[in-house]
Amino acid sequence: MATTLSSIFIGLLILTTLTRLWLARRHVNYVQANRNQVPDAFKQNISLESHQKAADYSSAKTRLAILETIAQAVLLVIFTIGGGLQIVDSVWRSLLPNLEILRGALVILSVMLISSLVDLPFDYYKSFNIDDRFGFNKMTPRMFFADMIKQAFVGLLLGAPILFAALWLMQGAGEYWWFYLWVVWSVFNLLMLAIYPTFIAPIFNKFSPLADDSLKSRIEALLTKCGFKSQGLFVMDGSTRSSHGNAYFTGFGASKRVVFFDTLLDRLDVNEIEAVLAHELGHFKHHHVIKRIIMLFAMSFVGLALLGWLQQQAWFYQGLGVTEPSNYIALMLFLLVSPVFVFILRPFMASYSRKNEFEADAYAAKHADAKYLIEALVKLYRDNASTLTPDPLHSAFYDSHPPASIRIAKLSALQ
Template identity: 70%
Template sequence: MTAFSALFVALVALTLIMQQWLGRRQISHVLSHRNSVPAAFTRNISLESHQKAADYSIAKTRLGLKESAASAAVLLLLTLGGGLQLIDSTWHAWVSGHAMLTGILVIATAVLVTSLVDLPFDYYKTFTIDERFGFNKMTPTMFFQDLLKNALVGLVMGLPLLLAALWLMQSSGSYWWLWLWCVWAVFNLLVLAIYPTLIAPMFNKFSPLTDAALKTRIEALLAKCGFKSQGLFVMDGSRRTSHGNAYFTGFGANKRVVFFDTLLERLDGDEIEAVLAHELGHFKRRHVIKRIVMMFAVSFAGLALLGWLKETDWFYSGLGVATPSDHMALLLLLLTSPVLTFLLRPLFAAYARSNEFEADEYAARHSSARHLVEALVKLYRDNASTLTPDPLHSAFYDSHPPASIRVAHLERLAAA
């Protein structure tokens, strides 16, 4: 085992130990607070609802512990266990002389293997955990249809990107990574632009909002906030789940506001307006653009690093690959990046939570902090979101502030 192999094993072990430790902290913390509703929520959330949320959170966390262990085992088997080298050697023998085709087949096979490992966990969560707690509305047929659609979308959109990447790595010299980063950036902007009208309708039905009074109210808020969109749409989220949500999607002139039908059923007009004001806060504070810039910066650094690693023998041999190649360099980066960046998760999560606070402040100024609190409490209750997450687990995994902290912040805004 090389020094880099030992470092990689240590990072995988550290990541797995951290994931298991954080998960067990979460379970213990939620269990210890299961039998009492936090004081801020006693008027609106019953003990039964609070306990349901605790049990739902614990069930998902326990499944996550198993999934993280399985993912770590598969990663080690593919790398140091020789799995990637076996896949590469097999395809190379079958399509010898066609480097780009070999690369595509090797990457596709590795992606298929990791997807098949994730599949039982996704299925169990949907048809055992979500079913038990009353959230799942999907059938097995719908589940596998979505799986097939996702695979087709990934193939249609991912194959040209992969071909471009392999061609650039072969043909554009030592700065191939910079050209690839440019292609990657354009590709992501294109996906943002076409997602609302071409991709999302493949999975859900989007209908114009027909409630005249609510539409008038929302359009007035949009005008006040200076937000122009293609329209207000209701998504048939209830076909798959009873969870509720709202969001705006798209990029540039292709933006649209989307409400889950389940959300409209649960909230009144004041609460819907407050939720939308929060979403508009993300737009007005340029959170989407800032996240795109951050994503581009991270991908730039990652590809620049790969541009250097690609030329070193120890990078391949240290990860169980005997035959260096362009496609193997890309694949190794994709597989190992979650481990290499795990300890940075609190930084990204903290930034995401700061965006949520800013959006809440915007909603408090342009709508009502109290109505947003009422809406959030209903969503916490109906979505069985735990009110008592472990602070350290939350710091790693939660993009939104814990319920008690967020509500307290909004109540201070309302008082002010």
């Protein structure tokens, strides 16, 4: 069984990596082939120069993603078949031979740290080469590394308790530890949804109450009309890091709040902002957030049940380069290799997400004016340099939002 697992894993890793590289290359070729012609639906609002900028920006990001895909695949092989995870474990075993839970936490954190260090050059290059070159980056290197340290600190502060809880349950909760962990994990996620807007997001950005009284009145009227109760309307200082614009609502239960990027408010007029908010409210009214939470809980239930079984199989460890089985090694191996096995689900998940976007657009067309949502989207496509001509197959795997031409066509039919 161990040899069979090794063969299946290597085969799937090669297949998924080659598929990702092929899709990326297709996307770049498709975008560049359509670089010199603005789609008919956008000719009046987006110049050829803006269209070419979007094509080049998308291509640059995708070329970087190709290198990152290769690096991640190599690192995964090193950690598994190459015995890297076993080496990390052996180092900590020699230092902490009798403290399994602490040792397990340190092994997992070490692997995560190594992975983050491999990703770091790609993140830095994207911000300070690609985004900088296309006029989007507003960060300084100091801010970039300060954010990275903050993220690591917050991740450790929030993740360490759940990690220790997982290892403690795996060690002492018996055969059904995975079910108890699933309950803890579910409660933890609900708690994070509740506290994120108030306590975590402000660590990274400044949130100020919406000061424009006229806009505030329009938005509050729309919220009342749609039956949405929020903790408040806030403006986020997105311009300190990027010139990209966006809007969203966040939180859960009584902690819900509506957030606008300051860059969005600078670009759109009142009618367009109202239409964008109506779209976000469409997600709320169609219960998309709740449905996603339920889906997350269902997937984590299945995943943890599977891990509970794999943990007891010697071939699971041996087939993935580990000679000394343990609870924490089982958890780490599962986290490392599961993306390879579920890659095939990506187009289904992306399709579901795009369906949600169409539903939110239809809701916005009923409670605002589709014309203004179209105008807002066109501005955002232009100002965010979002390509209007993504490769259809690449889009089917990766895009959570519908391609621009299809989305605008559907909205135009709702006017």
